[in-house]
Amino acid sequence: MENEKKSLFTLFLSTLYLSAFTFGGGYVIVTLMKERFVNELNWIDNKEMLNLVAIAQSAPGPIAVNGAILMGYKIRGIKGAAAAILGTVLPPFAIISAVSFFYAAFKSNIYVSLMLEGMQAGVGAVIASVVFDMAYSVVKSRNFAQLIIMALSFGAVYFAKINVMWVIIVCALWGAVRGVIDGRRKI
Amino acid sequence: MIYIQLFLSFVQIGMFSFGGGYAALPLIQNQVTEISHWLSIAEFTDLVTISQMTPGPIAINAATFVGMKIAGFGGAVSATLGCVLPSCIIVSLLAFIYFRYKNLTVLQGALWALRPAVVAMIASAGLAIIISAVYAEGADGVKIYMALIFVAAFLVLRSGKMKPVAVMVLCGAARVGLYFLGI
Numbered sequence A: 001m002e003n004e005k006k007s008l009f010t011l012f013l014s015t016l017y018l019s020a021f022t023f024g025g026g027y028v029i030v031t032l033m034k035e036r037f038v039n040e041l042n043w044i045d046n047k048e049m050l051n052l053v054a055i056a057q058s059a060p061g062p063i064a065v066n067g068a069i070l071m072g073y074k075i076r077g078i079k080g081a082a083a084a085i086l087g088t089v090l091p092p093f094a095i096i097s098a099v100s101f102f103y104a105a106f107k108s109n110i111y112v113s114l115m116l117e118g119m120q121a122g123v124g125a126v127i128a129s130v131v132f133d134m135a136y137s138v139v140k141s142r143n144f145a146q147l148i149i150m151a152l153s154f155g156a157v158y159f160a161k162i163n164v165m166w167v168i169i170v171c172a173l174w175g176a177v178r179g180v181i182d183g184r185r186k187i
Numbered sequence B: 001m002i003y004i005q006l007f008l009s010f011v012q013i014g015m016f017s018f019g020g021g022y023a024a025l026p027l028i029q030n031q032v033t034e035i036s037h038w039l040s041i042a043e044f045t046d047l048v049t050i051s052q053m054t055p056g057p058i059a060i061n062a063a064t065f066v067g068m069k070i071a072g073f074g075g076a077v078s079a080t081l082g083c084v085l086p087s088c089i090i091v092s093l094l095a096f097i098y099f100r101y102k103n104l105t106v107l108q109g110a111l112w113a114l115r116p117a118v119v120a121m122i123a124s125a126g127l128a129i130i131i132s133a134v135y136a137e138g139a140d141g142v143k144i145y146m147a148l149i150f151v152a153a154f155l156v157l158r159s160g161k162m163k164p165v166a167v168m169v170l171c172g173a174a175r176v177g178l179y180f181l182g183i
Helices: A008-020 A026-040 A046-058 A063-099 A103-108 A110-140 A144-159 A164-181 B002-016 B021-035 B041-053 B058-101 B105-134 B144-159 B164-180
Strands: none
Touching: A008 A026, A008 A063, A026 A046, A026 A063, A026 A110, A026 B105, A026 B164, A046 A063, A046 A110, A046 A164, A046 B058, A046 B105, A063 B058, A103 B041, A110 A144, A110 B041, A110 B105, A110 B144, A110 B164, A144 A164, A144 B105, A164 B105, B002 B021, B002 B058, B021 B041, B021 B058, B041 B058, B058 B105, B105 B144, B144 B164
């Protein structure tokens, strides 16, 4: 992939567009980022995308902003990170600035709430589709240990409602120790 | 000076909110309703509602909303800058370390275990969103029309013929359309 095609402007526009349509928190934007940067632009592969999401998750602050910084840094270094942050922050900033003036009317508008209700189903479908791809790539690799981690993490977060921070800490520590002990493992 | 107070409050929110999304809520509430009294609890509840209805991270939404209310546009800018500053510094540092040392076995090992865990976390968040979309509390139970919109959207996405954002907007339009049909 030629460098000039990975332009700052495309990066800025991509993050702007993703941020403007990300209803429902950080996990939604990372799934949309995956669609855009892995599937459409081919700037980065699936595995590295998951690495970046893992790092974004482990740092404080909004996941969307963290993910944008990492993606920008990966594509064009510090300049890329700056462009990606700007793209991610501008839409919510502009929209909330506007909404704060007339939020009573906005909140009670029937068409706004119907539109948002419908979009929730769409967001769910996007996440389901991306998770399908991601989980399939883990299953396909036939790596039994990773399958177990995936199943246990899901149970811990979804059913046991354990804070994701603990899941991250335990997985990172265990993986790091395993990596050191089994240093020559092909990962 | 109010700009600096807003900035510093949101620096703390940005720095100590781990886990993203709703994990930041108690921290924001503590800062803006208890420590600084910038919003009442009722106004804070409105802020949460608005954040659910508008795109973007809840911490950024809160920063812009509170800043705007307390000190106008300048306040919104200083609060938002404060909110993203810790991320910029910490994540840039992590990015530098990751891209420089990503071949280290320690880092490779940690990421090897984190990748499937991240898939599980995204799946968990997605499932919660899907359930809240198609299932209403109380007598209504499963909203069949929402389940149908969800299934249709999923199939369109799997066919690969339409971009995710277009599918999401169409889902919203479909819901408005159903309203005119009396659903």
